[in-house]
Amino acid sequence: MDASALLDLLGNGNRRRILRLLARKPCYVTEISEHLGVSPKAVIDHLGKLEEAGLIESRIDEKRRKYFHISENLRLEVTLAPYDFGMKSAYPASPSLDLSRCQYLSLETTRWTVSGDRTDSDASNNGTADGADAAVPDLIEELDELEDLERELSLAQRWVHGRIASVLDRLGDAIDSEESLDTEILAAMADGAADPGEIGDAVGAPPAVIEEHLRRLEHREIIERDGGGWTLADA
């Protein structure tokens, strides 16, 4: 979808809160309404707009209740500068397609980094004759190269984005959970958090909620108790 339409949707705080909630776990209308303190009617209105744009989808559970989840996988980038206002939205790049491109990016970055002269004179920004009298063709060439590099970085970001989505998906399958809070807890534990307080700080949830999730993860033998704290179970 185009960047303007996406900005129109994301320009609303409650729609952002709904997306944040759905990124944690699929929800019913009533759950969203209670969590956000917004009337079911308003929630349905926001969900309708998000669904129409294809950002979310609904499913019917076994009790024939409708619940919503994020279906779209995309990135939005906005750049603002005195002579530049640009925005683009893009889908994740295919993992296979981008492998070679990332290699190219790597070469490009290296080439750029080692072309020290120009970079240094610019970095010091001390208005030497060099900088002040920079010839127009040189500046245009530099601009061209920077714009190429920007496009490549953007492509690499879309590649990483696709990879992260795929790993999160596989992680959700592996621990048989639709709640991304479980994933976030495991990621925080991988980062060294060992007790509910530390984990709660890392993921932004109260210790009581964390403890409940930890017990479920223990029950599934994904984590185990280690002294007073918790640790990831061996593979």
Added chain:
Amino acid sequence: MDASALLDLLGNGNRRRILRLLARKPCYVTEISEHLGVSPKAVIDHLGKLEEAGLIESRIDEKRRKYFHISENLRLEVTLAPYDFGMKSAYPASPSLDLSRCQYLSLETTRWTVSGDRTDSDASNNGTADGADAAVPDLIEELDELEDLERELSLAQRWVHGRIASVLDRLGDAIDSEESLDTEILAAMADGAADPGEIGDAVGAPPAVIEEHLRRLEHREIIERDGGGWTLADA
């Protein structure tokens, strides 16, 4: 400024059109109002919000008329995926600070790219036992690494963004013009566009406007006539 506040501002189509206009050249309220077909009162209201947020600034010209220009230099990135909704806004990274980081990124990208096994099995996405039975700790490690790489790519983007803004600034000084259309015309010519039609297509402006700018750039000896077309003057 924080990403939510920025999205609130960018969620309005007329504010985006104002920013697009100001990125081309600094403008008076009446210019913006006429160009957008929006009442001066509404334009003043939007400008007030943009100015309050620090995205734009006003100056007074020699006739004591107020005009506006973009003052802020920032990037916004939003990521949406089934288990992920994240947004961040950031200022350009300092050119000197990031030089070494980019080198690190380059190494990281290479390392990642050459670790072919994992990438290939994921890329083919054919549900082999490997993929299906991926151990939770392995997936979490992969997620951790991808998130590091994402942070580095984002930092590299901010570095490039800062560099582009600096080059555009110097280019504006070098050709003594506050209108970014001049810069865009020169960039299009560097890309091979040689006549007003081609240049107009590249920058999205009518040939008549392009011709007027070309004549001014010729007058300043930045470009010169070359047969039926135009070419950049030698440094």
